[in-house]
Amino acid sequence: MRLSISHDTTYHYDDQVRTSIQYLRLTPHDSERQHVLNWQLNLPRPVRAQLDPFGNILHVLTMDEPHDDLIISASGEVDIDEHCEAEHDDQSAYPYLRFTRLTQPDEALREFAHQQCNSHRDRDALIRLMNALSERIVYTPGSTKVDSSAAEAFAGKSGVCQDHTHAFLACARSLGIPARYVSGYIYTEDAGHLASHAWAEAWLSDAWYSFDVTNGLSRPERHLKLAVGLDYLDACPVRGMRRGGGVEQMHAKVLVSPTLSQSQSQGQSQGQTQQ
Amino acid sequence: MLSRTASDLYWMSRYLERAENLARMLDVSYSLSLMPHDGRGDGLDELAMPLLITGTFDDYLELHGQLNAERMLHFFAFDANNPASIYSCLGAARTNAHAVRGRITADMWENINATWLEMRGIAQQGLGGYGISRFCEWVKERSHLFRGATFGTIMRSDSYRFIRLGTFIERADNTLRLLDARYELLGEEDDIDDRSARAYYQWSALLRALSSFEAFAEIYRGSPHARKVAELLLLRPDVPRSLRACLEELNLILSSLPGDNGRPAQRLAAEMDARLRYSSIEEVLNGEEGLHGWITEFIQLVGQLGSAIHISYLEAA
């Protein structure tokens, strides 16, 4: 499947921002299951790409001229291999066993993970866990905040994809299974769901397998991966800080649509993958 | 020098200068409040004046509801919850000094630290116990001592320059506000050449508060009135607390600072200095907005100069 993405993020500030810095993880890279045909990141000034600690493509945008707004847009086309279910990795998965503030399991989450999986540590057990979590934490936009932890969402029984993913990571790691946060895009016919999305990957003996709690999907056929990390903070598309600016208004517009995968591919596949 | 260090030095001296000016303000109002008055004769209006000048009158009312001599005096001088009180200013000056302990001399540090410790002791005694005039004298004396220690011991480096910048910005602003308030009080309806007894005491008190009474007597040899007082406090280069003197210093210090990121502040100071240098008091008084309008404009200009210094040096990005 070929996905065409257009992602515009606009920040408006009530006061002038004097300086700002953003860590941007808005550029996908090639992998076993995705091939980037073309990708553009439009920023107010040119920025060199680097790799972050998790191997994601990172742009660090520093602005030291006063500004009232900031527009970041990413767009491109990516081929997804629907049949590829797992990704191999030559780096150790052990670092993804550790907990973070957002993924620290409490007694309730440990108990829940144990009930769903018992002594099983395979894909079927994790699929059971995924479905049970999806049932337990009802998808409810606005019910949690960006810094809500897995345990808080679990106790509140509601959340969004970020909370689903954190809860899954907390459970998997408490079972001794390395697991990581994935941020990216998903294509759905249902316009009600945000196209910006988060899901989890777990390391099962030889490769990373996907678990999308929110959509109950264990096959990542409509998923375009942008970045991975221990939790949301590591993988989120934009993480920034500023001096001045007052109240901020953020608007994000994401369009993900399938395109035909035959004819156009040649013409667009060259150059301009990153700035 | 690190901008943060410069900022701590600058604010250390600004807060100390502010404490001194507040004491001067308090001193003049307190002595005038003891004079026979037209209306109620309780001197409360006069005691409220320092609160009005410093813009803390509303905070006072919110806290205490009504005018009360003792409470107003306490609020203005000793209240730790009032960030604009003399007590809070001395505390802030000491905190800034502590942060740059390694950049100022031992004499300076020990002086400002001792001031703060004594201040806490005096606050425990209360104003009634210590006496208001005595307290105001004490604040001035401590400020003089610190200035002397600074002048006599610190190297003439950028540290010294930022300390002086803070002093003169604060002083320029204060002289303008004090003059403006007195002028307002005497009222637009009063002739500017008012020579009534009331005006005489008011202007004399102001000159005393700014340690300029002797200078006035020497230069003008007559009883004070608005025109001459305004000339003395705004335009005389030889009166150390006049606006002109402050701007001359500011201009000099700014032009001697290294780097070219300070141009906006340097230009503004030079412009203000030139305006004062080539203005006559007639032009000031007979301008479209009158004295009050002129002062208001300069208060804004001093404020702008303060922000320009901040942006150029103290929080430079």
Next chain:
Amino acid sequence: MSRNFFDEMHDANGDCRAHYREFARWLAETPEEQLAQRRREADLLFHRAGITFTLYGDEQGTERLIPFDIIPRSIPASEWRIVEKGCIQRVQALNMFLADLYHEQRIIKAGIIPAEQVLANEGYQLAMRGLNLHRDIYAHIAGVDLVRDGDGSYYVLEDNLRTPSGVSYMLEDRKMMMRLFPELFSAQRIAPIGHYPNMLLDTLKCASPMDNPSVVVLTPGRFNSAYFEHAFLAREMGVELVEGADLFVRDEKVFMRTTAGARPVDVIYRRLDDAFLDPLAFNPDSMLGVPGLLSAYRSGNVVLANAIGTGVADDKSVYPFVTDMIRFYLSEEPILKNVPTWQCRKPAELSHVLANLPELVVKETQGSGGYGMLVGPAASSAEIEDFRQRIIARPEAYIAQPTLSLSTCPTFVEKGIAPRHIDLRPFVLTGRETQLVPGGLTRVALREGSLVVNSSQGGGTKDTWVVED
């Protein structure tokens, strides 16, 4: 429980050891009254100079003096040379371990350390994976904590590879002794240590590939317990003492904000933990760090000393493997001994620990500063029970060691001169080579019988002499 202690000054027969004789003679001649008076003088001088520390959790931020003892700890030079070699060997191996761990991981492949043990460790930083550092140095500054058992042999208690502190006390204690008792320094040859700040500056400059890099000391601020030391070292080295807000990152380069505009920064001697360095990469609530610092570091545009991710090598659960590291990387036998350590995460060792709590010292693997520690022989049965529950709840978080007897040194206390337990922290610098100034910081547990020397737990310090013998 009675135990044999090794006394630094007197041998088993109560005779004065050779390297202490000169001092003992002086002590016998000096009236106690005069000693007491000099000690008060020292307190006054320390106070006036502001040589203080702040206790964590003390709301008032009260500044306290670390008690200074006027009786020095003395080490014969021949003995010191062995300790010195041992420290160098150990720190070299630890640096090689870190370089290996963040690159080929030969030691894991060789089966010497289990992968999960280090890679799942919170001190292991993914940010360091594959990153090349100038000269392959991770721990530019290390503090090796040493104690001596009943027979006088030296043991390494822990390696401090993150932001070891205390070196300012080592230097100030020496200055104080020379000021109070100059006669002692003319009577015998005591190795000087005053060049430490120079050596440190050289070490920091060496950490950068640049010819004359600009160096700063990064402090969490003046409410930090070790702020005095940060200011002290910056002043002694003649470099700026900066807080996070004084620095900023532009296009992956670090600058400091000065009154003359932005000035580039090449080497940061940071006294700030990894988690606080960059709020955009680590703890987002930290106001102490510099947004973007990690991107500049990973681009190779700034050097951090110590490097990020050294905590994995001084973690108490990795400590038992250090002797094997020395054999693996250097093909040498360890000069300094490790204390035998039981790892509670292993069921067999856990049951041994739980059965012998009253005799053991139990430590948190992530803890430092003497917090979260049980000294079995000195603990009440309630304290032991409390620890038992904590260990059972999270066995992987604890290790246990036999209670070492810790050597004693005569110390001037309320009742006069009496033996108190001490340790030793030499500061090991790695630049062009690995080196240290003779001696280190001697900490003394001032409470009678106490084995906890940390300043936060009522410990004091002594001047440490290396005496030509």
